Amino acid sequence: MAKQLMFQIKDKLGDVVFQLEDKSAKRTFASIHKADLRQVAGVLHKDFKARFSIASGIDNVKNFELLYHFSFDDLGKIISIRTFVEKDDPVIDSLVPVIGPAAEWIEREIHELLGISFKGHPNLKRLLLADEWPEGKYPLRRDFKNE
Amino acid sequence: MSDKKKIRQTVIPIGPFHPLQEEPEFFKLFVDGETVTDIEINIGYNHRGIEKISEVKSFDQVTFLVERICGICSNSHPFAYCLAIEDLMGIEAPERTSFIRTVIAELERIHSHLLWLGLAGHFLGYNTVFMWAWKYREPVLDIFEAITGNRNHYAMNKLGGVRRDIIDDDIPAILKMVSELVPAMDMFKGAIIDDPVIHARLKGVGILTKKDAIAYAALGPVARASGFDVDIRRDEPYGAYDRVKWNVIVEQDGDVFAKAKVRILEIYESIKIINQCLKKMPKGPIDANIKEVPPGEGIGRIEAPRGECIHYVRSDGSNSPVRHKIRAPSFMSVPTAKASIVGQQVADASIILAAVDPCYCCTERMAVIDKKTNKQVLSAQDLVRMGQEKTRKLWKP
Amino acid sequence: MSIKVKALTKSLWAFHLATGSCNNCDIEILDLLTPRFDVERFGIVLVGSIRHADVLLVTGVVNKKIAPRLKKLYEQTSKPCLVVAVGACACGQGIFRGGYNTFVPVDNVIPVDVYVPGCPPKPEAMILGVVKAIEKVKSQK
Numbered sequence: 075m076a077k078q079l080m081f082q083i084k085d086k087l088g089d090v091v092f093q094l095e096d097k098s099a100k101r102t103f104a105s106i107h108k109a110d111l112r113q114v115a116g117v118l119h120k121d122f123k124a125r126f127s128i129a130s131g132i133d134n135v136k137n138f139e140l141l142y143h144f145s146f147d148d149l150g151k152i153i154s155i156r157t158f159v160e161k162d163d164p165v166i167d168s169l170v171p172v173i174g175p176a177a178e179w180i181e182r183e184i185h186e187l188l189g190i191s192f193k194g195h196p197n198l199k200r201l202l203l204a205d206e207w208p209e210g211k212y213p214l215r216r217d218f219k220n221e
Numbered sequence: 222m223s224d225k226k227k228i229r230q231t232v233i234p235i236g237p238f239h240p241l242q243e244e245p246e247f248f249k250l251f252v253d254g255e256t257v258t259d260i261e262i263n264i265g266y267n268h269r270g271i272e273k274i275s276e277v278k279s280f281d282q283v284t285f286l287v288e289r290i291c292g293i294c295s296n297s298h299p300f301a302y303c304l305a306i307e308d309l310m311g312i313e314a315p316e317r318t319s320f321i322r323t324v325i326a327e328l329e330r331i332h333s334h335l336l337w338l339g340l341a342g343h344f345l346g347y348n349t350v351f352m353w354a355w356k357y358r359e360p361v362l363d364i365f366e367a368i369t370g371n372r373n374h375y376a377m378n379k380l381g382g383v384r385r386d387i388i389d390d391d392i393p394a395i396l397k398m399v400s401e402l403v404p405a406m407d408m409f410k411g412a413i414i415d416d417p418v419i420h421a422r423l424k425g426v427g428i429l430t431k432k433d434a435i436a437y438a439a440l441g442p443v444a445r446a447s448g449f450d451v452d453i454r455r456d457e458p459y460g461a462y463d464r465v466k467w468n469v470i471v472e473q474d475g476d477v478f479a480k481a482k483v484r485i486l487e488i489y490e491s492i493k494i495i496n497q498c499l500k501k502m503p504k505g506p507i508d509a510n511i512k513e514v515p516p517g518e519g520i521g522r523i524e525a526p527r528g529e530c531i532h533y534v535r536s537d538g539s540n541s542p543v544r545h546k547i548r549a550p551s552f553m554s555v556p557t558a559k560a561s562i563v564g565q566q567v568a569d570a571s572i573i574l575a576a577v578d579p580c581y582c583c584t585e586r587m588a589v590i591d592k593k594t595n596k597q598v599l600s601a602q603d604l605v606r607m608g609q610e611k612t613r614k615l616w617k618p
Numbered sequence: 619m620s621i622k623v624k625a626l627t628k629s630l631w632a633f634h635l636a637t638g639s640c641n642n643c644d645i646e647i648l649d650l651l652t653p654r655f656d657v658e659r660f661g662i663v664l665v666g667s668i669r670h671a672d673v674l675l676v677t678g679v680v681n682k683k684i685a686p687r688l689k690k691l692y693e694q695t696s697k698p699c700l701v702v703a704v705g706a707c708a709c710g711q712g713i714f715r716g717g718y719n720t721f722v723p724v725d726n727v728i729p730v731d732v733y734v735p736g737c738p739p740k741p742e743a744m745i746l747g748v749v750k751a752i753e754k755v756k757s758q759k
Binding site for chain 3 (some may be wrong): 265267268269270271273274277285286289290291292293295336339351352355356358359372373374
């Protein structure tokens with residue numbers, strides 16, 4: 075049944091997914107370009123009723139990588155959408171208009187810890203760090219060292 | 222006096238440092254008369270930068286680190302983390318391990334829900350419920366101490382297995398202690414689920430609709446009380462959950478009563494699961510003896526007492542994670558307070574917020590509270606007192 | 619013995635402060651009130667306002683967001699006020715030492731009278747910690 079789902083998803087998304095990796099029966103990683111994020115998220119969330127579980131960002135030194143983890147609860151499977159954002163242009167579309175309030179805190183946290191901007195987020199202010207925390211210092215970046 | 226009706230916006234902060242909300246947390250309520258018109262949730266006082274610390278600890282040390290994300294669900298994070306590494310490596314821990322991990326996880330669910338029950342009792346003005354709930358929590362902590370050596374922070378999970386075995390000779394004694402919880406639970410069930418005063422007090426209060434629960438991607442009892450049927454134990458079985466019989470508790474009303482009912486009934490299911498696991502405990506090793514974590518990425522998730530707890534780990538073959546993303550369930554469930562409290566009465570505020578069962582430390586909750594206001598402000602104690610007063614009015618003279 | 623000190627050794631009003639903890643110590647502190655340990659029979663009461671406190675029970679690593687608040691709160695207490703650092707985090711930041719948001723340990727912000735190590739310390743250890751605080755006060759007459 076999971077295979078059938080993957081066919082249906084691939085069918086719907088077509089070439090937007092340029093790399094697909096089935097790590098196991100429960101885990102699939104699908105790479106897309108950042109411009110296609112809203113379309114893909116919309117398809118998974120609205121058409122296939124996937125639940126947005128969490129997004130994780132990582133500083134790869136040469137770029138930033140964002141993973142959006144969608145849970146297909148009926149199948150016990152996670153499809154993680156992988157996309158990259160350039161170091162000198164760390165901006166990507168916010169998923170709040172597509173997914174709803176579930177994405178709000180998730181994007182705020184990535185924003186303040188990694189310094190990625192989410193275009194269209196209704197309230198992209200700090201969530202965890204104190205107001206006095208200096209601007210421009212992003213703890214989860216590679217060049218930030220714990221003091 | 223002006224003809225125009227001015228809307229008085231009064232600000233009521235709840236927390237931090239309220240004695241019965243242990244973690245510093247800041248809910249800022251805006252009210253118009255007796256009605257809550259908006260809420261601002263500020264977190265951040267518990268933020269300890271654990272994901273970054275994880276990158277300088279060895280994979281084994283990370284288990285102890287993430288255990289200390291949260292004291293209440295201190296088994297959930299190591300469990301999810303170990304599953305993430307096992308997912309990365311494509312291995313499964315030995316069978317006996319799965320049963321032991323399940324027993325510990327369900328004992329944790331019982332102690333967590335009892336803890337919540339006590340706090341809820343206090344917010345409602347039933348201090349005896351608080352005392353009883355925490356009194357009956359003690360035997361559960363005794364079981365933990367007998368099995369793991371500690372009342373809290375049990376340190377049972379390790380990569381590929383568990384650190385200690387449950388000695389077969391001890392199982393009858395543990396079964397007996399667990400069975401002694403049932404009459405206590407029957408008492409709570411009678412005192413809460415079947416009590417008409419509680420019905421009058423909590424039904425229809427703080428409703429989170431199913432539509433909102435889905436929009437917020439709510440988790441755990443908060444979601445299930447609104448008819449949003451998600452439970453990782455059934456959806457993506459781990460441990461021994463697919464080898465024992467139990468039920469997912471789902472209610473439809475989404476109010477505080479439904480949230481309380483889900484938690485109380487889940488304790489019965491946990492007792493069922495523990496009994497079956499202990500009786501069916503398979504023989505075998507408890508450790509897969511993982512020596513190295515190869516490069517790769519893995520996702521592990523479990524159903525913690527508050528909902529899906531998910532860890533993502535990336536490794537490059539060195540001794541520490543390259544990236545460790547941790548998302549505790551409260552991160553998704555606490556924002557639902559906005560949907561369930563706006564439009565409600567101020568006297569219900571404390572119980573509505575408590576019903577979300579925010580495990581603040583999981584969510585690094587802390588709130589900035591440096592805004593000074595000239596408006597009239599009620600203290601957290603005032604809010605709790607109002608909630609208790611409202612209950613008192615429902616008691617028969 | 620002055621009246622204030624005498625009062626301190628008879629019945630302690632405790633205020634609990636969490637400064638960035640996993641909450642385990644905080645729950646064990648609350649546990650002290652429950653029937654098994656029942657510290658109220660010793661006259662120890664958890665109060666809701668810092669101004670009424672004789673004893674501050676502090677848990678947590680003290681992170682940057684909370685540090686100024688901790689200092690301000692301590693200054694609001696009426697002296698003498700004993701400070702008990704409860705748990706490994708309050709004693710020395712524990713496993714979180716060196717993190718980007720971990721600031722300084724409790725005793726760098728406010729003076730600490732008694733350290734109760736443990737992760738978390740057992741409720742019996744906390745009671746012992748409070749007893750030691752009382753003995754310390756008594757011996758300082």
